[in-house]
Amino acid sequence: MDKRFKPKEWEEKLYKSWEAEGLFTAKVDKKKKPFVIILPPPNANGNLHMGHAMMVYQDIMVRYNKLLGKEVLYLPGADHAGFETWYVFEKELQKQGKSRFDFKREELYKMVWEFTMKYRGRMEDQLRRLGFALDWEKKKFTLDEDIVWIVYLTFKKLFDEGLVYRAKRLINYCVRCKTSFSDLEVSYEEEEGRLWYIKYPLKGEEGFITVATTRPETMLGDTAVAVNPKDKRYKNLIGKKVILPLVGREIPIIADEAVDPEFGTGAVKVTPAHDETDWQIAQRHNLPMVQVIGFDGRMTKEAGKFAGLRVKEVREKVLEKLKSQGFLEKVKKHVHRVGKCYKCKTPIEPLPREQWFIKIRPLAEKAKELVKKGKIKIIPKKFEKILLDWLDRFYDWNISRQIIWGIRIPAYKCQMSNVKCQNCERKAKSEKVKGDGWFVSLERPEKCPICGECEPKQDEDTFDTWFSSGQWPYATLMSLAAKGEKLKSLEDYQKIEFFKYFYPTSVMETGYDILPWWVARMIMLGNFATGKEPFKVVFLHGLVRDKHGQKMSKSKGNVVNPLDLIEKYGADALRASLVYNTTVGSDVNFSEERIIGMRNFANKIWNMGRFLYLAREKASENKGLLEKEAEELEKEFAEVKGKYFKYMNSYQFPYALELLHEFSWHRFADYYIEKFKEALWQGDKGAFEALQKVYFEILKMLHPFMPFVTEAIWRVFKGEERSILEVSLLSL
RNA sequence: GGCCGUUUAGCUCAACUGGUUAGAGCACCCGGUUUACAUCCGGGAGGUUGGGGGUUCGAGUCCCUCAGCGGCCACCA
Numbered sequence: 017m018d019k020r021f022k023p024k025e026w027e028e029k030l031y032k033s034w035e036a037e038g039l040f041t042a043k044v045d046k047k048k049k050p051f052v053i054i055l056p057p058p059n060a061n062g063n064l065h066m067g068h069a070m071m072v073y074q075d076i077m078v079r080y081n082k083l084l085g086k087e088v089l090y091l092p093g094a095d096h097a098g099f100e101t102w103y104v105f106e107k108e109l110q111k112q113g114k115s116r117f118d119f120k121r122e123e124l125y126k127m128v129w130e131f132t133m134k135y136r137g138r139m140e141d142q143l144r145r146l147g148f149a150l151d152w153e154k155k156k157f158t159l160d161e162d163i164v165w166i167v168y169l170t171f172k173k174l175f176d177e178g179l180v181y182r183a184k185r186l187i188n189y190c191v192r193c194k195t196s197f198s199d200l201e202v203s204y205e206e207e208e209g210r211l212w213y214i215k216y217p218l219k220g221e222e223g224f225i226t227v228a229t230t231r232p233e234t235m236l237g238d239t240a241v242a243v244n245p246k247d248k249r250y251k252n253l254i255g256k257k258v259i260l261p262l263v264g265r266e267i268p269i270i271a272d273e274a275v276d277p278e279f280g281t282g283a284v285k286v287t288p289a290h291d292e293t294d295w296q297i298a299q300r301h302n303l304p305m306v307q308v309i310g311f312d313g314r315m316t317k318e319a320g321k322f323a324g325l326r327v328k329e330v331r332e333k334v335l336e337k338l339k340s341q342g343f344l345e346k347v348k349k350h351v352h353r354v355g356k357c358y359k360c361k362t363p364i365e366p367l368p369r370e371q372w373f374i375k376i377r378p379l380a381e382k383a384k385e386l387v388k389k390g391k392i393k394i395i396p397k398k399f400e401k402i403l404l405d406w407l408d409r410f411y412d413w414n415i416s417r418q419i420i421w422g423i424r425i426p427a428y429k430c431q432m433s434n435v436k437c438q439n440c441e442r443k444a445k446s447e448k449v450k451g452d453g454w455f456v457s458l459e460r461p462e463k464c465p466i467c468g469e470c471e472p473k474q475d476e477d478t479f480d481t482w483f484s485s486g487q488w489p490y491a492t493l494m495s496l497a498a499k500g501e502k503l504k505s506l507e508d509y510q511k512i513e514f515f516k517y518f519y520p521t522s523v524m525e526t527g528y529d530i531l532p533w534w535v536a537r538m539i540m541l542g543n544f545a546t547g548k549e550p551f552k553v554v555f556l557h558g559l560v561r562d563k564h565g566q567k568m569s570k571s572k573g574n575v576v577n578p579l580d581l582i583e584k585y586g587a588d589a590l591r592a593s594l595v596y597n598t599t600v601g602s603d604v605n606f607s608e609e610r611i612i613g614m615r616n617f618a619n620k621i622w623n624m625g626r627f628l629y630l631a632r633e634k635a636s637e638n639k640g641l642l643e644k645e646a647e648e649l650e651k652e653f654a655e656v657k658g659k660y661f662k663y664m665n666s667y668q669f670p671y672a673l674e675l676l677h678e679f680s681w682h683r684f685a686d687y688y689i690e691k692f693k694e695a696l697w698q699g700d701k702g703a704f705e706a707l708q709k710v711y712f713e714i715l716k717m718l719h720p721f722m723p724f725v726t727e728a729i730w731r732v733f734k735g736e737e738r739s740i741l742e743v744s745l746l747s748l
Numbered sequence: 749g750g751c752c753g754u755u756u757a758g759c760u761c762a763a764c765u766g767g768u769u770a771g772a773g774c775a776c777c778c779g780g781u782u783u784a785c786a787u788c789c790g791g792g793a794g795g796u797u798g799g800g801g802g803u804u805c806g807a808g809u810c811c812c813u814c815a816g817c818g819g820c821c822a823c824c825a
Contacts, residue, residue, distance in 0.1 A: 019785070204821090211825085229825060242825095279824045286825090293823040352824085402752070402820080409821080532820095563760070565818080597761050597773065602753085603818090605760060609774050616787040627784035666764090674762080674772080686789070 017629055017732060021622035023586025026728045031144055039082075039741045040149045042089035044517045051081040052089045052521040054489050055143075055150060056534070057158065059097035061104065061135040064142035066560035066568065066606065067527060069578040072591045073557055074525045075148045076669055079720035081522075082149070083745040089518055091492055092143065092150040094136055096158045098422035098481035099195065103359050105131050105421065121420050121476075128421045142579060147587045147723045149741075154496055158484050159423065162495040165502045166509070167484045168426045168458050170491075170545050173506060175427075175456040179375045179544070180415075182427070182454050186295045186366040187414055190357035191313030195418040196371060197357070198480055199411065200533055202364050204353040211280065211350035212335065215343045216241055219257040219266055225250070226345050228280025230352055231290075232338070233331040235260065236319045237308035238267055240286040242297055245271035247282050261343040262334065263320065272297045289368050309365055327365075371416035371477070372425060379540035380407045386539060386549050395555045395667050396601040399528055403554075406532045413537075415480045422478030428461060429453050431470035486537035489550035493519045506545050524551040528601060529559060555667060556601050560594070563607035581611055588722035589615035595721060596677065598670050617677060618725045621718065624685050625729040628708055631696040635704035641695040646706035649688050653679075653710050660717055673721050680714045716745050 018025075034040060042050075053074050058064075078090040105128050109115060116124060136157075143150065156163060174180040187196040212232045215224040225241055238260055243250040254271045267286075274297055275284050288298030289307040298305060308319040315322045315330050322330045338344040355364040384407045386392050387400060394400040416425065430453035455465060455472070464472045484491070494509035503509050510516070520542075524535065535554055542550030561567055562574040569575065581590045592614035598604050656679045663672035688707065695703040712733075719726040719740050730740040 017784090020787070021785095227825085231825080274823075274825095276824050284825050291823080291825070293825070296823080353822090398752070405751075405821080565760090599762080602761095607760065607774085610760075612787080613773055616785090619787050620785065623785035623788085625784085630784070663764095668764080670762085671764085678772085685784090689784080690789085 017622075017626045019623075019626070021586075021619045021725050021728070023582075023588065023618075023724060027145070027147070027582075027587055027724050030724055030727050030731075031147065034149065034739065034741070035152065037739065039739060040090065040151045041153060042087055042151050042518075044514055045087045046517070048085065048087040050089065050518055050522075051078070051086040052091070052518050053078055053523050053525060054091045054492060054521055055093060055148070056524075056526045056530075057093035057095040057156075057485065057488060058139050058143070059100055060094035060139065060157065061097070061101050061132045062139055063135075064139065064146075064578055066576060066578055068143070069146060069590060070527065070557045070560060070594055070604070071148070071525065072146065072594055073555060073669060074523075075146070075591075075723070076595070076720040077523055077525065077555075078149050079723060079741070080664055080745075082741055083716060083719065083743070085744045088149075089154075090148070090150050091154055091156070091496075092140070092148075092152060093156040093488070093492060094139065094158070095481065095485055096132065096422060098417060098478060099193075099359070099419060100481070101128065101132055102419045102421040103193070124420050145579065145582055145587060147591065149723075156492045156495060158481075158488075160495065162498065162500045162502060163484070163491050164423050165458070166491040166494050166506070167423055167479070167487055169506050170487055170541065171426060171479075171483075172456045172458060173545065174374060179378065180372060181375065182370060182372050182452065184368055184370040185373070185414075186289075186292055187369050187371055188355065188364045189311065189367045189369070190360065190362050191311065191365055192360050192362040193357055193419075194311070196369065196414060196416060197364070198414050198482070201358045202355040203358040205356055205361075206351060207354045208349060208351050209354070211348045213281065213345040213347070214261065214285070214338060215345050216258040216261060216285075217343075218253070219259050221256075225253060225258060225269065225283050226281045227283045227285040229285055230350060231287075231331075233315075233322075233327060233334050234287040234290045234308065235285055235334065236263055236315070236322060236330075237287045237289050237306040238263075238265075238285045239288055239298065239303045239306055240267050240301065241269045242272045242275050242284045242286050243269065243282060244275040244277045245273065247275075247277045249277075250283060261341065262337055270297075270301050270303075272300065290366055292366055295366075295368075305368065307368055309367065311367060311369075313365070371414050372427065372475075374413040374415055374483075376410045376412050376540070379544055380410045380536075382543050383407050383536065383539040386543060391549045392539060392551065393553045395553060399531060399554075399556050399601065402528075403531055403536060406536050410532075410536070413480075415483045416475075416477040417480055418477055420478060422481060423484055424478050425475040426458060427454055427456050427475045428464075428472035429475070430455070430464050430466040430472050432464070432467040482533055482537055483541075485534060486541040487545065489521050489524070489538060490519060490542055490546050493521075510546060519546065519550075520548050521551045523553040523555050525555045525557065527559060528556040531556065553667075558598075558601055558603040561603050561605050563605055563609075565603070565605050576606060585611050585615040586618060586724065588618045588724050591723075592617065592673060592721050595670050595673050597674065600667065600670060617681065618722055620681055620685065621715075621722070621725055622729060624680070624689065624711060625715075625732065627689060628704070628711055629732065631704055632708075634696060634699045635701040636699040638702040639695070639698065639700040640702055641698065641700045642692060642703045642706070645688070645691060646703065649684075649706060649710060652683065653713070657713070657717070664720075669721075672717075676714065676718050676721070680718070684710060684714065716740060716743065 078088055082088045188202050189196045209230050211228050211230055213226050213228050215226050217224045227241055241258055253269050256269050257266045260267055274293055286294045286297050288295045288303055288305040290309055306318050308316055310316045313326060315325050317323050357364055384404060464470045493515050497512035497514035498509055538550050589611050593611040594604055596614060659675055660672055692703050692707055715726045715730060727740050
C-alpha cells in the first residue's frame, strides 16, 4: 500500500468497475424495498459547477440505502433547458455574425440539437467524476420521444379537464430575447427613476387633472384616468372626460379601489395594454385597449407619429413635447422596482398576447394539502413554510415560449374558425365553427376534427422548460416502464409493475433556489398526472459561496471549478468538504482549507488501513493481551453506530460525517490504535481482529460520504473483485 | 412594506427538543515522532455567544425589543 491515498490512481478505475459490475443497475425486486432518487437533470449542454457537486447528498442517500440492502434506483438524465440553451446558442450564432432569422425553424432546431448533443456526454462524464452511483443504462433526456409523448399526454389531460386554457393576457415579454416568460422569470431590480407629473386637460371646461407616472411614453396608449372612489379631491371629476395630450383622444375619469390616494397625485393614467394593474382596472371598467408598444420593442401604428421609435427614444420625445406644450407639471426622483429579463436584464414589457396558461389554483391547493398532511416531508423544515407561501401565491402559469428549442405545443387551430386571426386581423372563411377553434392533439391530425375540411395549423410556440421538467419524476419512470413504447393514457403507464414499484420516488434532493420553479411544479403536475405525490421527501441543500460568503460569479472571479478540485484533492475530499461542518439547507462557504482538511481525512482513513494491513502479517495467535480494551472499544463503537443510524435516518448527514470523523480519527486512531500498537507488534491476533472489525465497519459507514477511499481499501483487503457495495450495513 | 434566515474564538462553522467547565477545523504558540500517516502525534493560548430587557432552579438555545448582515417576495402607477 502507498504511504498516501492517491485518488487519481483509484477513482476512474473504481468507477468503471462499479459500472461494469452492474452495481448501479436497478431492477424490480419485490423481496427488497425500493429506494429511488431521480437526479435533477442538469442542462445537457452545461458544465459541472459547484452547485452540481452539492447534489452529493443524493449519492450519500443512494449509497447508504444500498448498504441497507434496498433496491436502489438513482436515475440520471439531462434537460434540454429550452430558453437557457437557446440563449447560449444565439450568442454563438451572433459570434458567427448570424441570427436566428437567417434560418428556417427546422434548420435551427437541428442546429441547436447538434449544439446540445455535442456537450451532453461531457456533463455525464463530469457527474461520474463526482462518484455518483447513477444507473446510466436508464438515462433519459427531456426530448426523448417517449418523454415528449408523456408531456403531451399531460398537456392533453390538463386541457381536457379545463386546467389549461388559451387567453389573451398581459404577458411578460422580453423584446430582446423575443419571448414571453412566466412571472418567476422576471427579476426585479431597484432603480432610481423619475416620477413625471403630467396634466390632462378636462374636456369642455377649464382645468385639468394631474397624473404621476414613471413611464410617460405609455400615455399614448392611455384609455382612462383613475382615482380612488373615496378620494374627496376628485369626487366631482368622476365620470367626466379629459383630452389626452399629444394624442387628442377623449378618455374618461373613472373610480377604482386599486388607486392609492397617497401616491403621486392620487390620479393614475390607465394603460391597459402595458401595465398589469391597469389591465385589471380595464377589465373591471370595460375599457378599450390600445397597444402602443410592439413585440419588437418599437412603437406601433397606434402611437401615431411616434410609430417605429424605440421605447427609450420615444420617452424623450414625448417628454419634450409635453414640456413644450405645457403639459409637464413637474418631475421628482423616484426609486422603484423595474422588472427585468432574468437572463439579459432588458426591462420586461408587459404586452398583450394570446398564450397557453395553466390554471394553477386547483393544482396548488392539492399540492398544499399533500405538504400539510405530511404526504410530502420537507427537509429542513424551514422550507415548508416557504413552499406553502409560494403555493399560496401562484397564479396562472404562462407556458408558451416563442423560441423553437423545446417541445412544440401540440395544439392546433382550425383554419375555419370564426375567430379573427391574431396576426392579420382578417376573419377566417367560415362561420360554422364555434369556439376559438383551438384543439389539442397528440399527433398531427390529418383532418381537422372541428370543421373536417381545413388543414389545422400547429401553434408555433414551445413549452416553458419547467413544464416538462415539472413532470420529470413520473415521465422518466413511465417511459422506462413502457420501455419506450407510447401508451394511450397516463393511466396505462401506471399499471406497469416497474412504475408501481419505483413510484412515488423516495427523495427529491435539490437546491432551495429552485423550490418554486421546480419542486412546487413537480408536486402540482405529478399529483395531477398520477394522483400521487411524486416523492415522499424533499431534501433541500444550500448554495455554494466563496470563503467569505459571497456569491460565486465570473465577474467577481471567485468561481471555483469542482473538476479542478477533484484533480487536486480527489472526489472524496470535495464531497466531504461540502458536508462536513455545515448545516443542512444552509449555504456553504467553500474554501480551499475545507477541502484540504477532508483530503487529510481521506488520507488518515487510508493510513489506518495501511497500518492494519501491515499488522495483519504479524498477527499470529490470540494472546488475549487487550481483552478489556477490546471490549471497551466495542462498547464505544456500539454507541457511535447507534448515533450514526439515528443521524442518517433523520437526514442529518453532516452530523453523521462529523461523528465518523471524530470517532475514527481521534478515538479509533489516536487512542485505540496507539494503545494496541504494542500488542500488535507482539502478534496478538485477538487485538488485531478487534481493531480490524471496527475498522471495516467504519469503512462501510463512511462509504456514502467518501466512496473511493473506502472502496479502495476494501479491495486491498478483500481482493480486487470485491466491492464494499456488496455488503450490508445491517449485517454488521 | 411583508416574510424567512443570520449574528458564537482571528477566520469558517457546530452545539438535536433549554441541563456539567460553549465545541471543531484552519491559523497561532510550545513540545514530540528511526518502522500507518508531517496530509502525523501530545499539549497550550484564545469567547461577557451583536446590544438591552424578560421567563426559568438553570438561557447560545424560549419570549420581547433594538441594531447589523443576507435572501425571498409585493400592482404604490
